Amino acid sequence: xxxxxxxxxxxxxxxxxxxxxxxxxxxxxxxxxxxxxxxxxxxxxxxxxxxxxxxxxxxxxxxxxxxxxxxxxxxxxxxxxxxxxxxxxxxxxxxxxxxxxxxxxxxxxxxxxxxxxxxxxxxxxxxxxxxxxxxxxxxxxxxxxxxxxxxxxxxxxxxxxxxxxxxxxxxxxxxxxxxxxxxxxxxxxxxxxxxxxxxxxxxxxxxxxxxxxxxxxxxxxxxxxxxxxxxxxxxxxxxxxxxxxxxxxxxxxxxxxxxxxxxxxxxxxxxxxxxxxxxxxxxxxxxxxxxxxxxxxxxxxxxxxxx
Amino acid sequence: xxxxxxxxxxxxxxxxxxxxxxxxxxxxxxxxxxxxxxxxxxxxxxxxxxxxxxxxxxxxxxxxxxxxxxxxxxxxxxxxxxxxxxxxxxxxxxxxxxxxxxxxxxxxxxxxxxxxxxxxxxxxxxxxxxxxxxxxxxxxxxxxxxxxxxxxxxxxxxxxxxxxxxxxxxxxxxxxxxxxxxxxxxxxxxxxxxxxxxxxxxxxxxxxxxxxxxxxxxxxxxxxxxxxxxxxxxxxxxxxxxxxxxxxxxxxxxxxxxxxxxxxxxxxxxxxxxxxxxxxxxxxxxxxxxxxxxxxxxxxxxxxxxx
Numbered sequence: 044x045x046x047x048x049x050x051x052x053x054x055x056x057x058x059x060x061x062x063x064x065x066x067x068x069x070x071x072x073x074x075x076x077x078x079x080x081x082x083x084x085x086x087x088x089x090x091x092x093x094x095x096x097x098x099x100x101x102x103x104x105x106x107x108x109x110x111x112x113x114x115x116x117x118x119x120x121x122x123x124x125x126x127x128x129x130x131x132x133x134x135x136x137x138x139x140x141x142x143x144x145x146x147x148x149x150x151x152x153x154x155x156x157x158x159x160x161x162x163x164x165x166x167x168x169x170x171x172x173x174x175x176x177x178x179x180x181x182x183x184x185x186x187x188x189x190x191x192x193x194x195x196x197x198x199x200x201x202x203x204x205x206x207x208x209x210x211x212x213x214x215x216x217x218x219x220x221x222x223x224x225x226x227x228x229x230x231x232x233x234x235x236x237x238x239x240x241x242x243x244x245x246x247x248x249x250x251x252x253x254x255x256x257x258x259x260x261x262x263x264x265x266x267x268x269x270x271x272x273x274x275x276x277x278x279x280x281x282x283x284x285x286x287x288x289x290x291x292x293x294x295x296x297x298x299x300x301x302x303x304x305x306x307x308x309x310x311x312x313x314x315x316x317x318x319x320x321x322x323x324x325x326x327x328x329x330x331x332x333x334x335x336x337x338x339x340x341x342x343x344x345x346x347x348x349x350x
Numbered sequence: 351x352x353x354x355x356x357x358x359x360x361x362x363x364x365x366x367x368x369x370x371x372x373x374x375x376x377x378x379x380x381x382x383x384x385x386x387x388x389x390x391x392x393x394x395x396x397x398x399x400x401x402x403x404x405x406x407x408x409x410x411x412x413x414x415x416x417x418x419x420x421x422x423x424x425x426x427x428x429x430x431x432x433x434x435x436x437x438x439x440x441x442x443x444x445x446x447x448x449x450x451x452x453x454x455x456x457x458x459x460x461x462x463x464x465x466x467x468x469x470x471x472x473x474x475x476x477x478x479x480x481x482x483x484x485x486x487x488x489x490x491x492x493x494x495x496x497x498x499x500x501x502x503x504x505x506x507x508x509x510x511x512x513x514x515x516x517x518x519x520x521x522x523x524x525x526x527x528x529x530x531x532x533x534x535x536x537x538x539x540x541x542x543x544x545x546x547x548x549x550x551x552x553x554x555x556x557x558x559x560x561x562x563x564x565x566x567x568x569x570x571x572x573x574x575x576x577x578x579x580x581x582x583x584x585x586x587x588x589x590x591x592x593x594x595x596x597x598x599x600x601x602x603x604x605x606x607x608x609x610x611x612x613x614x615x616x617x618x619x620x621x622x623x624x625x626x627x628x629x630x631x632x633x634x635x636x637x638x639x640x641x642x643x644x645x646x647x648x649x650x651x652x653x654x655x656x657x
Binding site for chain 2: 064066067075079084085086088089114116117119120121122123125126127130148149150151152153154155156158159161162167169170171172174176177185186187188189190191192210213214215216217218219220221222224225226227231234235238
């Protein structure tokens with residue numbers, strides 16, 4: 044699966060993933076009104092608004108980025124109808140040829156971890172038939188429970204040619220509370236990074252492993268260190284834009300081959316129309332604003348990479 | 351919410367939670383056949399089988415235990431229909447007066463964590479209306495991302511009088527890979543336990559906090575240490591039975607008041623009928639086998655507690 048993502052990154056010349064985190068406050072009024080009119084002020088109405096918003100964004104960006112990252116929490120908060128909108132979004136992204144990174148941050152042990160893996164990147168057998176429940180290409184995973192939690196995910200990955208991004212150093216201000224604490228002189232995130240390298244060794248797909256890591260753009264020095272610890276693991280980099288990261292901070296997340304990282308922006312893209320720089324597009328053209336924000340992000344990152 | 355759980359623990363004299371983790375292999379053939387006959391060998395068919403299995407178990411145990419703990423991964427693997435069965439199970443447990451601990455192990459940051467909290471223990475506004483998406487009483491949460499991840503959960507808890515159980519020391523063999531590593535001479539799980547104590551201080555509900563911890567029955571010495579570090583935080587104890595824990599290992603998870611812990615058993619109860627000790631009940635009476643297994647577990651734990 045990582046080779047498919049790399050091919051699309053090279054084709055689009057954009058090591059960029061668009062986070063589809065459609066909070067209601069980012070959805071233009073005209074979309075919400077139309078959805079509520081048809082489905083009521085209900086979980087169904089909100090989920091329909093989310094879907095229509097997503098579809099417009101996807102239609103405007105699918106040819107200029109390799110991948111999207113729907114954040115399942117934003118759908119799960121609308122219950123079953125919200126998760127129907129999540130699944131509809133995943134399927135539509137696949138129709139448009141996008142790689143889908145399910146930002147689900149699941150993590151448990153044994154058969155429970157395997158069930159999560161099946162739900163998001165695997166297949167389930169029912170009697171004599173087989174189904175793909177949510178069918179993302181990659182899933183994000185939390186490592187706190189150790190190898191018992193990760194191994195079942197890796198197994199399902201390998202069986203289905205899918206991928207993982209395991210949380211190593213997250214982008215938030217308090218990520219250091221536990222992740223930066225020193226263990227035998229090394230911060231916990233490096234200990235986890237070393238394990239990601241090991242977990243990924245049996246999942247090579249070309250030059251990189253299908254098992255990657257999440258490292259926040261807000262911590263460029265730690266990104267540099269982790270890049271060396273995990274030379275063959277792709278890094279998913281959140282925290283660009285709204286959380287403070289910029290292109291110049293990202294250089295060391297990449298390998299000398301110009302690959303090895305994919306940078307996420309969520310509200311910086313999907314809510315671009317609400318920002319002064321893109322206000323000229325107006326509410327109705329929020330999709331065009333998103334496309335322009337992708338182009339600007341691409342120029343920023345590729346400029347920093349000297350491309 | 352913790353005071354409600356405590357009241358039910360005292361009434362039933364059972365510091366026990368039944369894990370509703372209905373793997374297909376635990377569901378008797380006659381239930382699967384009937385569900386597949388009506389709904390096909392499909393995600394809907396599997397989810398109907400899960401629901402019928404759960405309902406029978408709940409009907410047989412609701413008056414002898416205070417709480418259940420559905421493991422959402424086991425439902426999520428059947429996609430949308432699976433999550434419908436999850437929600438149906440939560441609602442039915444509430445109808446029967448049970449406290450519901452959603453074993454969801456979610457965890458993210460900021461607005462994303464808040465969305466997960468809303469999904470499971472909160473309310474969502476849509477226009478002028480309000481909805482409770484999954485509506486559990488407690489949720490389990492992963493602390494790897496630090497306070498930025500936990501604070502939004504605590505906020506939603508406090509607004510809705512619900513509760514959390516935060517992963518501290520998990521029951522699995524490899525939990526020590528990260529959780530046991532020493533930080534300034536103290537294992538990470540103690541550092542996290544100290545934070546649970548702090549996070550819980552503003553959520554007191556009687557003698558205990560609505561913010562609890564997960565500590566595995568398989569590590570009784572660590573349970574003893576954590577009991578002292580978090581005197582006012584309830585401990586949810588997985589790992590009893592199938593994972594190896596026994597009543598005598600659990601004594602130090604409790605406070606001198608006889609409270610402070612609730613012990614989970616999943617397959618030891620719901621799949622009791624598959625074990626030699628309960629084989630006499632037969633497949634058809636799996637619910638009666640589950641009830642008997644609860645009674646035996648209660649005797650084991652209360653015996654160890656000298657009750």
